[in-house]
Amino acid sequence: MRFRAKIVDGACLNHFTRISNMIAKLAKTCTLRISPDKLNFILCDKLANGGVSMWCELEQENFFNEFQMEGVSAENNEIYLELTSENLSRALKTAQNARALKIKLTNKHFPCLTVSVELLSMSSSSRIVTHDIPIKVIPRKLWKDLQEPVVPDPDVSIYLPVLKTMKSVVEKMKNISNHLVIEANLDGELNLKIETELVCVTTHFKDLGNPPLASESTHQDRNMEHMAEVHIDIRKLLQFLAGQQVNPTKALCMHRICRSGKKTLLFRVETNETSKVSSVLGDETIFL
Amino acid sequence: VLGKAVHSLSRIGDELYLEPLEDGLSLRTVNSSRSAYACFLFAPLFFQQYQAATPGQDLLRCKILMKSFLSVFRSLAMLEKTVEKCCISLNGRSSRLVVQLHCKFGVRKTHNLSFQDCESLQAVFDPASCPHMLRAPARVLGEAVLPFPPALAEVTLGIGRGRRVILRSYHEEEADSTAKAMVSEMCLGEEDFQQLQAQEGVAITFCLKEFRGLLSFAESANLNLSIHFDAPGRPAIFTIKDSLLDGHFVLATLSDTDSHSQDLGSPERHQPVPQLQAHSIPHPDDFANDDIDSYMIAMETTIGNEGSRVLPSISLSPGPQHPESPGLHSEEDEAEPSTVPGTPPPKKFRSLFFGSILAPARSPQGPSPVLAEDSEGEG
Numbered sequence: 001m002r003f004r005a006k007i008v009d010g011a012c013l014n015h016f017t018r019i020s021n022m023i024a025k026l027a028k029t030c031t032l033r034i035s036p037d038k039l040n041f042i043l044c045d046k047l048a049n050g051g052v053s054m055w056c057e058l059e060q061e062n063f064f065n066e067f068q069m070e071g072v073s074a075e076n077n078e079i080y081l082e083l084t085s086e087n088l089s090r091a092l093k094t095a096q097n098a099r100a101l102k103i104k105l106t107n108k109h110f111p112c113l114t115v116s117v118e119l120l121s122m123s124s125s126s127r128i129v130t131h132d133i134p135i136k137v138i139p140r141k142l143w144k145d146l147q148e149p150v151v152p153d154p155d156v157s158i159y160l161p162v163l164k165t166m167k168s169v170v171e172k173m174k175n176i177s178n179h180l181v182i183e184a185n186l187d188g189e190l191n192l193k194i195e196t197e198l199v200c201v202t203t204h205f206k207d208l209g210n211p212p213l214a215s216e217s218t219h220q221d222r223n224m225e226h227m228a229e230v231h232i233d234i235r236k237l238l239q240f241l242a243g244q245q246v247n248p249t250k251a252l253c254m255h256r257i258c259r260s261g262k263k264t265l266l267f268r269v270e271t272n273e274t275s276k277v278s279s280v281l282g283d284e285t286i287f288l
Numbered sequence: 289v290l291g292k293a294v295h296s297l298s299r300i301g302d303e304l305y306l307e308p309l310e311d312g313l314s315l316r317t318v319n320s321s322r323s324a325y326a327c328f329l330f331a332p333l334f335f336q337q338y339q340a341a342t343p344g345q346d347l348l349r350c351k352i353l354m355k356s357f358l359s360v361f362r363s364l365a366m367l368e369k370t371v372e373k374c375c376i377s378l379n380g381r382s383s384r385l386v387v388q389l390h391c392k393f394g395v396r397k398t399h400n401l402s403f404q405d406c407e408s409l410q411a412v413f414d415p416a417s418c419p420h421m422l423r424a425p426a427r428v429l430g431e432a433v434l435p436f437p438p439a440l441a442e443v444t445l446g447i448g449r450g451r452r453v454i455l456r457s458y459h460e461e462e463a464d465s466t467a468k469a470m471v472s473e474m475c476l477g478e479e480d481f482q483q484l485q486a487q488e489g490v491a492i493t494f495c496l497k498e499f500r501g502l503l504s505f506a507e508s509a510n511l512n513l514s515i516h517f518d519a520p521g522r523p524a525i526f527t528i529k530d531s532l533l534d535g536h537f538v539l540a541t542l543s544d545t546d547s548h549s550q551d552l553g554s555p556e557r558h559q560p561v562p563q564l565q566a567h568s569i570p571h572p573d574d575f576a577n578d579d580i581d582s583y584m585i586a587m588e589t590t591i592g593n594e595g596s597r598v599l600p601s602i603s604l605s606p607g608p609q610h611p612e613s614p615g616l617h618s619e620e621d622e623a624e625p626s627t628v629p630g631t632p633p634p635k636k637f638r639s640l641f642f643g644s645i646l647a648p649a650r651s652p653q654g655p656s657p658v659l660a661e662d663s664e665g666e667g
Contacts, residue, residue, distance in 0.1 A: 087470040094435040110468055125477025129435045134468035 001079055001137070003034055003105040006066040013101055016063055017092040019056060019275060024089035026054060026239060031138060031146055032113075034069050034079040037061070042146050054240070055148050055278045062274035072140060079105070080138035080146060083113060091115040091131035099126065111135055149266060149280045156228040158184045160251040160267070161205045166192070167241040169203050173234060176201065180234040182265065183227040184253065186210050191227070194234075211252055230265045240267060240279045290374070291361035292505050293328045293535070298358045299501030300326045300537070305406060306357075306385065307349045308378065312533075313338070317354065323540035324498045325413075334532040336373075350378060350403035352385055360387050360399045370395070378403075413538045415525045418516035420486035422453065426506035426513045426528070428480050433503065435472045436496065442542070443499075445515070446491025451478040458493050458542075482512060492517045493542040494524050502526050502537045517541070 007013050023030050023041050033040040043054040060067050071077035095101050095117040102116040112132040119127045138146070160166060169192060173180060177194040184190045188209050193202040251269045268278045293315065297304060301317030301324075308314075312334070316327040332338035361367060373390040383405075389397040415421070432455055436443060442458040456473040478484055506513045506528045517524040521543025528535045 084470075090437065091470070091472070108471075112471075125479045127477065127480075128475040130473040130475070131435070132471040132473075134470060 001072060002070040003079060004068050005064040005103045007064050007101045012063045013095055020089040020092050024085040027085060029082055030085045032081045036069060036077060053280055057276045059274055076140060080143055082136040082138055083133055087133040091133060094129050108132055149278060156184045156186055157211050158190055158253055159209045160253050161208060163241060163251055170238055174238060178234055179231050180237060181229055181231050183229040185225050185227045187225050232265060291364050291367050292508055294358055294361045296501040296505035297326050298354050300324050300498055302354050303351050304354045304357050305351050325538040328533060328535045330533045349406055350385060351406035352401050352403040356401045413525050415516040415527060418518045420490055421514060421516045422481050423483040423512055423514040424481045426503060426511055429503055429513055430507045432474050432476055435474050440496055442493055443496040444491055444493040447486045447488050449488060492520050492524055494539045498539055
């Protein structure tokens, strides 16, 4: 297993750092998946289904100008590593004005991801900061739990409003209730609703636009205005929104009701085609 | 500046030893495990008026709680904005240290801090005797420690290949391999330093937190910081100096022998120091304490004083002698250092020796000896 990569572009480094900071805010440990053309940060939540709660995908060639990897084996040319997210974000913090950043997989007393930053200093000599982040290699048999969450045939998928606005609305709502109802329809309308015994507050977003649906079959006769709703934990949503430091070019939300009645909500945020973050929130309907 | 110095000292110890000397006002502190010592000496010129003692009276030495003194200087920003003049005076009779802050708009804040008479806190160290040293602007060193998390306790400083100065985070060996900490290393070129006098391969490990205290002061005063060090286990001396003040921080370093072993190989030492084992501070520098204490004790015994003293440099076991100062550490009663004129005043101060007299090496800073001005009021 080998991995070496180098970033020299300041903007790429910045973007990478911001993503790493976002991950660090969301969970203590994360999984890093390295494949020939992508880099993924995967967070697993202790959901009942044990699935992935957040999935972040970076197109490798948009970030690194050198990238070499050799996976576990030829057929499974991927590497899955587990590391403490804060370590990576702290290591990248020193790379703010770096000339170059190199990441490689090493084994110095223990397996680690070595992040090496070359800085410019006042004097002619360059300074090098090296961080050895301890990692744990994840065995192949656990890989199946770490795959990208997909929402096949969502019932409703809709583009989200400006995330900042949405975040401030949700933040205010958090003080009133722990559970938020998200309703969306295929007509570009999204409602965020909280209900308590005393009060019910709804924020309506209109004209949001819907991404084209993949399959037409079951939805052709659907009423465009029919609202699909999901109850979610407001704190989890807020966590996801708070972590979005990167200004997205596209943010959307997909909602799906499985035949079994289980509802899932998938949020996806994309930036410039270079990075994609998906977050899955499960339905937490309370029955009163 | 005074406030910043106090803040810096407060990172080290809990008690501040204030001692007006002929060559300036000395503020010293030492940490609880005696593995770090810090001292700032403010030359008389630093002050508008400076008077070490009223003529005819012996110099006073006092020890006050760091917390109380720090609270006077708590808010540096506020001090800078509002305080026009600050008067500090020691009133021996009432055992009070009076700090008066004359602020804007006629506001005058008076702080009365009670102090304890104490022995003179004097550490022994001789930067000249350290074979290795490096000097750099504080800013460079400040940048060098940036990669390290604020919580990091210890750091290793060494010279690597190509005469590059390396700072690496130091973590104790963990028995369990589950929680490995991230190791960070900063590598600086020789050109960043004004002076580098050390061979490749030498390295010492010291407490970063304590060093940060001096570093932040040096950065704010824009001074150069010198580090004098020796073999691992021997204390490292960090100094800053300018025309008005100088500061010395002496920190213990980890020795190579990674245990509580008592043999330093130091021939002078002829006293085993079992108290250090009993020293129950769960401090990562524990074995560093052993070393510096052994070093200090070794130095003590070389003064050639009345030999058979028990040397409870840390533990407060009441000494067999000197019953009249029950509240104090029972330290040895050694000869006064020559920097303080006069023999122990009637109060029978005890002086704590960290080692041999430093006087020759620590020549008074600042210009010619201060002229005692007219008394400016004893509080």
